[in-house]
Amino acid sequence: xxGMMMTMPMRIIEILQxxxxxxxxxxxxxxxxxxxxxxxxxxxxxxxxxxxxxGLAGLGIAPGDRVATLAWNGYRHFELYYAISGMGxxxxxxxxxxSAEQMLYIITHAEDRVLCLDxxxxxxxxALADQLPADxxxxxxxDRAHMPDSAVDFLCYExxxxxxxxxxxxxxxxxxxxxxxxxxxxxxxxxxxxxxSQRSTVLHALWLSIAIPKSLNAQARILPVVxxxxxxxxxxxxxxxLVGASLIMPGSKLDGASLFDLxxxxxxxxxxxxxxxxxxxxxxxxARNAAPSKLKQVVIGGSAAPRAMIEFFExxxxxxxHAWGMTxxxxxxxxxxxxxxxEGLDFDTRMALKSKQGRRMFGVELxxxxxxxxxxxxxxxxxxxxxxxxNGIVSGYFNNPEATAAALxxxxxxxxxxxxxxxxxxxxxxxxxAKDLIKSGGEWIxxxxxxxxxxxxxxxxxxxxxxxxxxxxxxxxxxxxxxKSESEKPALxxxxxxxxDHVAKWQLPDAMEFVDALxxxxxxxxxxxxxRQRFDGYQMPDVG
Ligand code: AMP
Numbered sequence: 001x002x003g004m005m006m007t008m009p010m011r012i013i014e015i016l017q018x019x020x021x022x023x024x025x026x027x028x029x030x031x032x033x034x035x036x037x038x039x040x041x042x043x044x045x046x047x048x049x050x051x052x053x054x055g056l057a058g059l060g061i062a063p064g065d066r067v068a069t070l071a072w073n074g075y076r077h078f079e080l081y082y083a084i085s086g087m088g089x090x091x092x093x094x095x096x097x098x099s100a101e102q103m104l105y106i107i108t109h110a111e112d113r114v115l116c117l118d119x120x121x122x123x124x125x126x127a128l129a130d131q132l133p134a135d136x137x138x139x140x141x142x143d144r145a146h147m148p149d150s151a152v153d154f155l156c157y158e159x160x161x162x163x164x165x166x167x168x169x170x171x172x173x174x175x176x177x178x179x180x181x182x183x184x185x186x187x188x189x190x191x192x193x194x195x196x197s198q199r200s201t202v203l204h205a206l207w208l209s210i211a212i213p214k215s216l217n218a219q220a221r222i223l224p225v226v227x228x229x230x231x232x233x234x235x236x237x238x239x240x241x242l243v244g245a246s247l248i249m250p251g252s253k254l255d256g257a258s259l260f261d262l263x264x265x266x267x268x269x270x271x272x273x274x275x276x277x278x279x280x281x282x283x284x285x286x287a288r289n290a291a292p293s294k295l296k297q298v299v300i301g302g303s304a305a306p307r308a309m310i311e312f313f314e315x316x317x318x319x320x321x322h323a324w325g326m327t328x329x330x331x332x333x334x335x336x337x338x339x340x341x342x343e344g345l346d347f348d349t350r351m352a353l354k355s356k357q358g359r360r361m362f363g364v365e366l367x368x369x370x371x372x373x374x375x376x377x378x379x380x381x382x383x384x385x386x387x388x389x390x391n392g393i394v395s396g397y398f399n400n401p402e403a404t405a406a407a408l409x410x411x412x413x414x415x416x417x418x419x420x421x422x423x424x425x426x427x428x429x430x431x432x433x434a435k436d437l438i439k440s441g442g443e444w445i446x447x448x449x450x451x452x453x454x455x456x457x458x459x460x461x462x463x464x465x466x467x468x469x470x471x472x473x474x475x476x477x478x479x480x481x482x483x484k485s486e487s488e489k490p491a492l493x494x495x496x497x498x499x500x501d502h503v504a505k506w507q508l509p510d511a512m513e514f515v516d517a518l519x520x521x522x523x524x525x526x527x528x529x530x531x532r533q534r535f536d537g538y539q540m541p542d543v544g
Contacts, residue, residue: 009175010202012238013049013086019241020046023218026244029266030074031251033119034146040075042241045082047166052083054168055160059114059137063088063171066181068112070094070121073228073249076141076157078237080116081228085179085198086170092181093229096121097522098191104131106183106191109399116141116157119148120252126152175199181398182231184327185522193398194327196232204330204392205238207363212337214297214319215270218244221294223263225254225273226302230523231331234272234301234323256284263292271295274302274524275309279462282312291316299323299335303525304430304448306455307355314351324357324430326416328407330392333366334358334428355452359426364390365413366428368420373409380423383431383444387413419444436528438467438475445477445507447528453499459483459490464518464526465509468538476540479509480531482517489514510540 019026019042028045030038040048061067067084069091071077084091092110094103107115115132116139117125125138129152140147143158179198183191209216216222222245224233232238240247248266250259259281263271278300285291298313301323310320325331336358338350345353360366368376368384376382393414396404408414419431431437431446438445447465454463462482467475483489492512499508519530 009173010199011086011170011173011175012179012198012201013082013170015202015205015238015241016042016046016049016082016086019244023241023244026218026241026246028075028078028247028249030249031253031262032074033072033251034142038075045075045079048161049079049083049086050166050168051161051164052079053087053170054164056083056087056089056114058160059139059155061087061089061113063173064090064178065114066090066092066110066112068092068094068107068110068115069229070096070115070117070125071141071229072118072120072251073224073233074118074141074251075249076116077118077228078247078249080141081180081232081237085201086168088171088173088177090178090181090195093232095183095185095227095229095522096124098183098185100124100128102183102191102522104128106193107132107136109190110181110183110193112136114139118142118252119146122148122150122152122154126150173198175202180232182327192400192403194231194394195398196330200330200392201232201235201238203363204235204332205242207361207392208235208239208332209243211332211335211361212297212299212321212323214321214337215272215299216240216243216245220245220269221248221267222246223248223250223259223266223268223271225250225259225271225277231325231327234299234325234332235330236272254280256280256282260284260288260292263295267294268292269294270297270299272299272301275300275305276303276462276520276524278305278309278313282309285316291318297321301325301332302523304357304452305355306452307351308452308456310354311351314347314354320354322354322356322358324428328394328414328416329364329388329390332361333364333388334360353427356423356427356429357420358428360428363392364388366422367413368422369409378422378424378426380421380427380429383419383421385434386416386418386420386428386430388416389413433528436466438465438477440470440473440475440477440506442474443506445503447477449503450477450479450499450507450509453502454479454481454490454495457490457495457498459488460495462518462526464528464531466528466531466535468510468535468540470540477507477509478535478538478540479512480518480535481512481514483514513538 140154180196224236297319322336325333376384450465470476519527
């Protein structure tokens, strides 16, 4: 028997419509590439999204067409998100940190019709222009006064909006229609496109809003450091208007000092980003011996948050929510906002819990399996391949039958490529990417475990553990450290002593090497592939 309720399609534009109507006091504050600060309300953003949709329609954009963005976090990027998906087109966010070759690949693969870019990226596009499709149109996200002289025929964003009506007849789209496209960073092989739908995006925003209320509420002023050019800034541009939170958009200045100043002047209450960003903010907080005065929560994800970092923020009364997810998951899968029953636990127990990747969001199911695909228990001990299922998770990759065929297991679950355990309370603990695990004498060593401990040494600014081929043990761990300073380098024995409290002796790194900085991927994670290449042929000392 069928239920007798209306079925309305879930549409992304309704989020902004709702935010504009119900949260008139919330605002989007943007550090502009033009150099100043800009403010607008959700009502203004909604009106401008309407004008923009008319402008894009004037350029020939129709439902299903891909419109690309190459931009920092800012109000025009936000308007593009809503205008493009609202009119039924697909917002293809491009990561500017991709190599030129990868960027050309994805623009061609996505068959983008229009590319909207911030002023910062003019030289990049000028350099690539002759290799880009001849019919691709470019819109420069600025006003007439800031339009540069260029050999490329750039259209002006503000001119596209000028004189257009704010009212747009947003179509009643099929909720399963494509709305957003984001390519994975593709450290091996070509990037693969995750194609989000209207429905998956709305559902993810709703789930996120109820999952992390310390960040997402009507009093909040959230600073997304996590970029809009990669996995939709973890869904914040959609969740914030739903709950009435203001968005403080940092533009291109993401160093510790700029973030601290912006947090202070704008009264930021929560901020989301990857661990490398928090290393910068932490150094700034230590240098000033102060914390941004209104900051109540940081959400850390994208890579494992080291326990030392979590403790640092928690000691300043800033709640740390450790989250895990993937591009293919819209992206948030689990989050570490503790339930009230666990908030009262002692500091050490809470820090141990927060070092794990948290518990699943509503709408996301998790399972771990052995090499034969058999399910393993959620007992905190069994470690296996992590699979996920849910309405916000890809069922395949855009225009890529080969990758699509390999994405799901026989039961229809998506293979994350992560290796993890899940405990009886539902806390996920990521041990490694499957390809980064170290196999020594037939036993696994988790690089994340070792990094976590080494990060607590006062002379370690950042570190990574990689596998080095070994004649006797197959692979052994090498610890690569960025020291706090040239004069303050840690000794391997000191780090070993710290590690021995937590891991077995045979798991200790055989050697340590110092570097000035760790190589990062386009999404700000430590590139272990590049590190392994850098240490190719490295001879481990014979430690028996
Ligand atoms: P991306 O699709 O670029 O967001 O990368 C997703 C991958 O990042 C995951 O499969 C994990 O390997 C890794 N990742 C994301 N968040 C975390 C986390 N909190 N801890 C450990 N690894 C993480």
